[in-house]
Amino acid sequence: xxxxxxxELNKKLAEWRFGIDGVEYGRGNDKSLVIYRxxxxxxxxxEWEIExxxxxxxxxxxxxxxxxxxxxxxxxxxxxxxxxxxxxxxENDWCELRYRWSEFEFSDHEVVEAEADxxxxxxxxxxxxxx
Numbered sequence: 001x002x003x004x005x006x007x008e009l010n011k012k013l014a015e016w017r018f019g020i021d022g023v024e025y026g027r028g029n030d031k032s033l034v035i036y037r038x039x040x041x042x043x044x045x046x047e048w049e050i051e052x053x054x055x056x057x058x059x060x061x062x063x064x065x066x067x068x069x070x071x072x073x074x075x076x077x078x079x080x081x082x083x084x085x086x087x088x089x090x091e092n093d094w095c096e097l098r099y100r101w102s103e104f105e106f107s108d109h110e111v112v113e114a115e116a117d118x119x120x121x122x123x124x125x126x127x128x129x130x131x
Contacts, residue, residue: 095122
């Protein structure tokens with residue numbers, strides 16, 4: 001996967017996790033896309049305190065910190081997704097992701113897989129299939 005597609009995947013996953021209003025974008029010194037997470041509103045400055053969000057496709061630590069919360073709710077808690085198991089094979093950078101979804105009174109488990117150049121990227125590609 002090329003660098004531009006990885007940035008687009010990072011953007012998609014950040015918006016999925018924090019909501020479209022929970023992230024901001026900028027450009028780094030090398031003109032690459034930088035994603036910021038909104039932390040809290042500062043009344044005195046009338047602006048958001050922000051922090052740089054790590055490249056999710058490059059860091060398993062960032063994936064597990066930000067993308068594996070207990071539960072993600074959509075549409076006023078009518079739809080939920082919960083990651084229940086992640087399995088990696090470091091021999092070929094393969095990832096299997098098991099998750100539970102529920103919508104109103106319906107619920108089920110699903111399994112998705114992805115293979116990539118690194119475990120973090122494989123995880124992100126599997127999660128993209130789930131969402």
